Every structure is written in C-alpha cells, then in structure tokens.
Amino acid sequence: MAQRYVMAIDQGTTSTRCILFDQSARLVSVVQREHRQYHPRPGWVEQDAVEIWRNVDRILPQTLRDGGVGADQVVALGITNQRETAVVWDRNTGVPVGRAIVWEDIRTEELVGELTARPDSAGIRDRCGLPLATYFSAPKLKWLLDNTPGLRERAARGELLFGTIDTWLIWNLTGGVSGGLHVTDVTNASRTMLMNITTQAWDDELLSFFDIPASMLPEIRASTEIHGKTTRVVPGITIAAALGDQHAALFGQTCFAKGETKCTYGTGSFLLMNTGDTLVKSEHGLLTTIGYQLGGEPATYALEGSIAVTGSLVQWFRDKLGLIQSAPEIETLARTVTDNGGCYIVPAFSGLFAPHWHSEARGIIVGLTSYISKGHLARAVLEATAWQTREVVDAMAAELGVSSKALKVDGGMTADHLLMQTIADVLDVPVLRPMVAETVSLGAAYAAGLAVGYWPDLEGLRRNWHLAARWTPQWNADDRDAEYANWKRAVELTFGWAKPRRPRGR
Amino acid sequence: MPGPIQSIERAAAMLRLLARGSGQYGLAEIAASLGLPKGTAHGILRTLQRVEFVEQDQESGRYRLGAALLHLGTSYLDANELRSRSLNWADALAARSGQEVRIGVHHDGAVLVVHHVFRPDDTMQTLGVGAMLPLHATAFGKVLLAYDASLSRDRELTSLTRRTIVSPQALERVLTQVRASGWASEAEECMPGEASIAAPIRAFGGLVVGAIGVSGAVDRICDPASRPKPSLVSQVASAAEAVSRALTD
Ligand SMILES: Nc1ncnc2c1ncn2[C@@H]1O[C@H](COP(=O)(O)OP(=O)(O)OP(=O)(O)O)[C@@H](O)[C@H]1O
C-alpha cells in the first residue's frame, strides 16, 4: 500500500504554512507564504482574509506536489491558526465585510475601558476565564458592529457570519457559499470571551454584555472531530482537527499530562501549562483557557501566559529601524557586543499582556547613553523576549507553588542560539528544543491523525518526541537578579503612558 | 568560444545606471535609458532583485542598488540566517537518519559549525555550535574545499589520525570525486572511531554556501567495509537539496 501522510495547515499571524508529516512525525514537505499586514493607524493591525484564503489555495496543492504525494495518500488534515483575529463575512457572497482585525490590534482600548467601567463587567472573567482586554475577539467584533454602518442591521437579518481564522478556512474549504460548514473548535472559542469556560457553550450573558447576535456565531466542536471533506482547493481530504496555534503547540510538544508546559516563540510568545481537568482561576495574571478537547471526551484545561511582542520586535527592528536585513541577523548583531550596555527595550506595542495586562502601556527604550551601539540594542531586543518569558514563568510558579525544572520551547525564534541561551540564563533552568521546530503544525497533524486512527493513542505520540538541542544556564545568581531588577524597573516605566484620546473638536 | 551574453551585459548596464545620480529609477526610466522593451528590462530587474543586487522600494516601486552589492566581499549568507532557514530540514534529516546533524560553513581556514541537531535517541549530548573543524579531515570540510579552489591552495595538511589525508595530490583526487558524486565522506580521518558524510548547500546560481551532514561512530555511519552507508548518503544528499531549495525559493 502507498505511504500515507497527515497534512497540517498553520495559518499564523505573519504567514501560512502547509506541511505533510509521515507516521514517525517527520516532515515530508513544507510550503510557506506570507500575507500582508496593514497598519492603517497607530495600534491598528489588519489582514485580508481573502488573501489568506488565496494563500491556502496555492500552498496546499504545492505541498502535495513537493512531497510527491497524492491527495488520496493524505488521511487527514488538521487546521491550526492565529487566535482571536476576527473575521466577519457575508454568508451569501462569501465576501468579508472588511479586513480582519488582528489579535495585536488595540483600537478597542477605549471600548474596553468603557466596558470595564460597567457594573455588569464584574462577572466576565469568571465566565470566560479571560480579563477584559483588547486582545480577545469579542471587543473586536463589537467594535466592527458598532462602527461599520449598516452592519448591525445586516447581522440582525442573519446575513453575516463571524469567525476566527479556523472558522473562515473550514467554511471555505468545505464549500463556502455552497454549503460551507460554520464551525469552530473549543480552544478557538475559548479566546473569544463569548464562550463559557465551564460549560464550553456560547454564553447568553456574555453575548448580551457585548451585544453580539448569536446568529453570527459558529457551532463549537471538539478539537479532534471529523468535520467533513474538503470540496475546494484539493477536494476529498478529511478535515479531522482544528485548534488554536498555541494549543496545537501544547499538543505537538506532547504535553498531555497535568503540569506539562511549553513555550512557543513566534510573532508573540505563549507559555501554556496543561492543568488537566482542573479549571484554574489565575490570581497572577494568567489566562484560563482550553488546552484541547479530544472528540467525545471532556476538555483538558490549560493556564496561559501570553506575551504579545517577541518575534515581532525583531521584525520591527528589521523593517522599521532597518538595522538588520533579516530576522536571524539580530543574533549576529547582538554578538558584536558582550552585554546590553545598560540598555533595555520593553516592547509594549500592544500594551502589556501577561502577567501585567496594562493596555495603556507603551513601548520604551531606556538606559541610553552615548555608549550604546546597535549591537547593544540587538541584545536588548533578544533579552526582552527572555525577561518577558521569566515574568510569565514566575507567574506560573506563583500560581501553582512549584517551579518547573526545564522549559520546552518551539517556534521560529528557537533557531536563535543566543536567545535560547539567554532564556536558560534568566530562568536558571535548561531550555529544551524538540526535533520538530514546527511544533504548531505537528500538533495539528497529531490531532487530525488521532481522529482518524492514523496514530492510535497519546502515548504513542510521546515516543516521537526527541530532544534536538539543550541550553544550560550559565549566569550567576547575582547578575541574574540585578538584571531582573533593572528589567522590572523598565517595565514600570511603560505603565500609564497612553492617555485616553481627547474628545474631538476641543 | 561563445560570444558575449547579452543579458549579462544588460544587467551590468543596469547596475551602472542605478549606481548613478539619485540612484532611484522607475521601470520605465530604466527601460528607456537602456533602449530596452519594458518586459525585457523587468525580467532582468526581477532576476537582479532575486539575487539581492537590486532592491525595489515598497512604496514608490522604484529600483535601487541592493545592500548585498556593498557587502560582496564579506560573507554572503549570514550564518544565523543559514541556520534559521535550514532548521526544518536539519531536523528532518536527524529524525530520518537517526544520526546527529551539523551544518558547517568556511571560516578562517576551518569549518565553523553553525547548526547542530542531537541524535534522536535522547542520550545526553552537548550542543556543538561554534566549534571549528579541520577542512581536510571532515566530510563537511571536503565539501567546502571541493567547491572553492581558493581554499585548498597551499594548505598545510596536518595529520590528525593515521588515516588523515596528508598528500595534496591525494586530497585533490578525493575532491574531484566529491565534485563528481556531489557528496563527501570520511572515516577516522579526523578522530579515531568517528566518521562523517556531508553534501553541499547551494544558493542562487549554484554557489556553495555551506555543508550539511551527519556524523558519529564509524559503525553508525559506515558499513563493515568502512564505506559510508548508501541510505545515509542519499538522506544527506536530499536534505542538502531541500535546504538549497529553501534558500532559493
Ligand atoms: N533567528 C532568529 N532570531 C530572532 N528572531 C527570529 C529568528 N528567526 C525568526 N525570528 C522571528 O520569529 C518569528 C517567526 O517565527 P515563526 O515562524 O514561528 O512565527 P510565526 O509562526 O510566523 O508566528 P505566528 O504564528 O504568530 O505568525 C518572526 O517574528 C521573526 O522575527
């Protein structure tokens, strides 16, 4: 019998990847395509959902061609995606009503302020597990409905569909206007602020708090579930899983047991810990989220420390400052000096996420003297990722009263050895990279493969996890503590920077 | 002898034009200056852009000389970028071969290890990134020597084991073989009990920018007759091709 494979689509913030894996979890082919980021105003981040769909349409067949694999050899497709990013489209034409509002976008800052001030906002966090913040989908969706003329009326007439990117892709892959499925998975739904984290159903009180019509919302399904077959792009492939990228990475790192943790370093970075069947309500600025849900089983919970800006700081350094030509050159530049020279960069571009949740914070470069060179700035860029990791790792430890003995990492930034060493140094624990850096895709593939029986069980998947690299801490405690104290002071300087805009006409 | 190649002459003229004056030209201006149809000019510009000799301004769409031209003398591909862009395929090679994988580039008369993936058996291993290996006694080094004549000229061939190739003529014969087969190997020429297999990573136009390969105990890498295992050779060669493709898409 011909070899069989599992396919994953990883629809990320900056690019979309399609990857084929074999039964030993080895990568067979990969095709990647970037899409445009729109920044129409300070703090606004938009993407064109149609461009993303077109990219999927191109890379999926090319991945099959590159791997010399026929569609009939693909036993299942798993979809994973940037989370929270909100798309609204017309169910009859398939055309989005505007550009997607991306998770990093902070246009809803004032709206969130107003919502927080409402007396009925008190119970929100308990219901959905999330603090009121610009990050999540519901404020974005509400903003769209409130600010796009005619949209509420169209929504009321049932003409519009809402979705995160998983929903948008599945709807399109399964037929679009001709019978496309309008579904999402429980992990993606857990990021909207509209799902009740305990019952894992859309919550009427949350819907009415944000004033969102239920008719727009997709059906919530398990993460591994046979949704149906593709009818477009390459017809006949079984869509067998969907889950948010960070949840997929947790799965790909085989963090199946309570207490197992990973951190994924991409555009932003996200530390997730499996908390099993326990719904932990954080007191230390972490999010309660769904880790994953296998079809027919109860959901597995997770705690999350979300860092908004890590890889995107490197991209800013490249694109906006022009100090490097490519992201990996940040390491080359940083190695031209031996330390940060006293300089710190706190990239509060979207406010600060975990564990601070200061949406009014804005980025800062501090400690400048005439001594500082671009090499020091490059170091400060990488150290910003390391210290932000330390903050969420500390929050996790405070939450659970135990600290972990090592950190499992994945994502594009793990190619940066100086960064990985610095993370080991600031955490004072070894940093471990598994053999598949594309862990997000691997997790989606695992979920899909499990759903169709390509892989029998979770334990079998664990045996595919192999250590590819290991960085051990080298700093002494005094240096570490002194640097951490400096970092914390720098973070405090970012708080309270953005003032509410003054009303127009004054 | 073949005559001059027109498109190279035109490309050279474009670079000279872009080096002049304001250094920013639109497509129509370039085509008009050189008396070329727009389509022809565009094709050449696109190719120059691909090899990074020309850049196009995102907003205005105008062309200018690329930063790569200014750094022609220094290393063309940043070592950290090479690692980033080969990450997926180096991992896949380690997973497939069951061996540890390295990527090496030439630096200062030696092989600089810029990437290292552990052998996937979860034994205790240490990252070897940053290590320097001898050019003439490792498969990685032989690949780099084979595709850059300037490196092997007047090189002193230090003996490291009793199998190290120390005669320039013998090394030249081996390098000829490497060029013919597209891969290199070595058994106990660098360290007793150790062997390696490597193949070239190529950028645009076939330029060799590094070597990727596997290494380890002789009995893992070679058959009982001390010849590299054919299955490993083909895995290394396809990984090298995959990385080269990733660098040139
Ligand atoms: N060697 C490197 N050093 C530092 N940063 C790097 C390096 N290589 C890539 N990056 C950064 O990592 C990010 C790319 O990683 P990855 O491909 O995992 O992200 P992504 O999947 O695009 O993120 P997302 O899923 O959020 O879109 C980019 O932001 C880039 O700036």
Ligand SMILES: [Mg+2]
């Ligand atoms: Mg990603």
